[in-house]
Amino acid sequence: MTQQSRIPAAGGPGRRSVVNGLMGAGAVALAGPALAACGGGPPAADPKTVTFGSNGADATPKKAYAALTAAFTKESELKVKTNTVDHDTFQKSISSYLQGTPDDAFTWFAGYRMQYFAEKKLASPIDEVWETIGSGFSEAAKQLSKGADGKYYFVPLYNYPWAVFYRKSVFQERGYTPPATWAQFVALAKKMKKDGLSPIASGYGGGDSWSILGAFDYLNLRANGYDFHMELMRGDVAWSDRRMSTVLDLWREVAPYYQSGAGGRSWQDAAQSLLDKKSGMAVIGLFLGQQITDTALREDIDFFPFPEIDPAHGTDTVEAPTDGFMLSRKPKNAEGAGKFLEFLGSPEAEGIYMGVDPSNVAVHSKADTSTYNALQKKSAELIGAAKHITQFGDRDSDPGFISTVVLPGLTQWLGHPDDGAATLKKIESQRSRFFSG
Template sequence: MTLHGRALKTLAGPNRRTVVQGIFGLGAAALATPSLTACGAGAASDPNMVTFGSNGGDATPKKAYAAVTSAFEKDSKLTVKTNTVDHDTFQKSISTYLQGTPDDVFTWFAGYRMQYFAKKGLASPIDDVWATIGAGFSDAAKQLSKGEDGKYYFVPLYNYPWAVFYRKSVFKQHGYQIPANWSQFTALAKQMQKDGLSPIASGYGGGDSWSILGTFDYLNLRANGYDFHMSLMRGQAPWTDRRVVGTIDLWRELAPYLQSGGGGRSWQDAAQSLLDKKSGMAVIGLFLGQQITDDSLRSDVDFFPFPEIDPTYGQDAVEAPTDGFMLSRSPKNPDGAHKFLEFLGSAKAESIYMSVDPSNVAVNSAAGTGSYNALQKKSAELIAGAKYITQFGDRDSDPGFISTVVEPGFTEWLNHPDDGSSLLRTIESQRSRFFTA
């Protein structure tokens, strides 16, 4: 499934909540669903075969991966044996899978989730692969592919940005200008409210509380910078830090302009209110496009980067969740696996994938963009120009901490925004449960 469908499972909803233990825990209860088992488990090493564990179980990514592996087989004369498992089962079983006899190469996510398995010794470093593919990636993409030890463990395939989306016709009708900084952004929101619009679409009901993390992340990134934001996400900085207090103050300033009743609305409903011209803006990911089936409507949708708050940091960071590949700790065919990863990180492979699944954007800067729609092209430019790329909420932090502590706290706070002191004390009191020094 591409992000436009997969985001609902990877980043959102009840399914996402049930995978936390499976991703980072080893309890049997967390693995009650059918397990992920390597297709090469127990088999003797075959120098002509590479095994590949894929979470692309839905039709479109399955077809896209098949096109990529077919091209690799043709170029390399090796055979790729693909083990395709549905996305949720893959996540639920990943820990046990990696500790057993996993496939040589497997799909996974950049950021904290990649670094977790690298730190546990459940993945192999691939610096030699990056010596071959490195020229095709930005410094930000290189950084998000490294483990805590500074070695490479990840090969990116595609990503997508979070930004502030709007309809061009609404801005033209009212004469709105794209805001570049915080004062212009809040002034625009105030004017939209006067014009009878809900300034910022909001929907975080049910399993969609994840959707509010995008706003928090951008407020913190813009006000306090990438380094502090990542320290906070990794459990290295206290949530009672004055900088987090300042972020909450900014969010409270924005709160009156959020669409009312967000706690009873899904993210899809919030997105639809933007498309229906009931809301003026939405802080959301490119997967908004899955709500659009009409090309004329798609051409009327645009976005701008989240506005600057502190000029020291400007708009240098972009939230761009990234999916790609890792190498298992003891691949049966290490030479073949390294060749496969080099191919997967090539512009050719990414272009082939995007030609079948055009709902994301390629990470390799040399990948073809001829098939991209306008939103994809602009997304690629935004990401390519970023100094820093963050992964979004629980991809940059411990998923259990975010899902059981941070998100419920934010959700309750948004119902009655105050100075946030109680909220932040509560979150801070739980930090040590998930992060160790």
């Protein structure tokens, strides 16, 4: 799984324009044909068919989306023609796809990623859909579904929290207590290292450098608050700001307790070290559960919120990437697509999806949670109690800036963490290439 989705700050991307190409300078060149050529639906409008572009090519999400479209067809008698493309190709081709002949509805991410295409007029507002589904979603969910113009452009399906995961049996055997504050967290890491464990599992080698953003985001959110974090993500604050030095100082404090060799390890291997009781904790998403097939092992996994750093900000923000659906700019079957999106925003639809894919939790407040495992139930409670929901670094900001500037800078710094001033200055020197205004 890769990370790419968060709640927009007031004003959103309209306060600054992303430059140097549709997805920003340094973004991956768009492949285009693989996605665009398959989509578009029938050459002429077919009132009985809705076309749907999906990035759920892996076995489990593909099966879950198939269950959704079958249920919609049974309920509405409208056929859904699904165009499924693998996750990475979908993302690399999305701009060309949306500018060509896209499907009526398509899968995408909440927050900035959604706002960006809404601002570029490559998606249609769906306020009428929200008149039907709105009562089932929290204010936080509504916020992350709106464009910078205040209109709705997104229907959430599921999300999953990032937190600090651990094995209950390890904590019980060694007498550890889940920490609530930063001082307690650092003290626990020291104790784990003394006890022969790698305190914090970590793997950001190869294409997994995105995984460090979970820790970075939480450090910034806990130390500097939600508003500052979102301003930073949208290019409105300098990376050389003194508050960013605080973030790296905190990170440097726990760097000695990261698993050695993290730069050459995948996130899956790091997660496995937690499952194998070689590491004590992991800052990771609920998708950790994808690696677990044994029920007893799954029941031994637990998590606690990333600890409080500044009481002024507490733990009121939860990193919970949210996936869902959008409507293309000129859908061939606008009426049918609207009905499809209304269905996808129903508690029944979310229940159908989660019944096939238990590695996520439903966003709808009335979704059936009776079949949730313990981790899903706790995840839903954590997200539901959040004052703010962020998505993830490369979903809340320009993805080109994050992938070509921020991640190389931070991963290099993590290999040899110093005072961070040079790293922050280097990142700041590139900010204007991606943001203007």
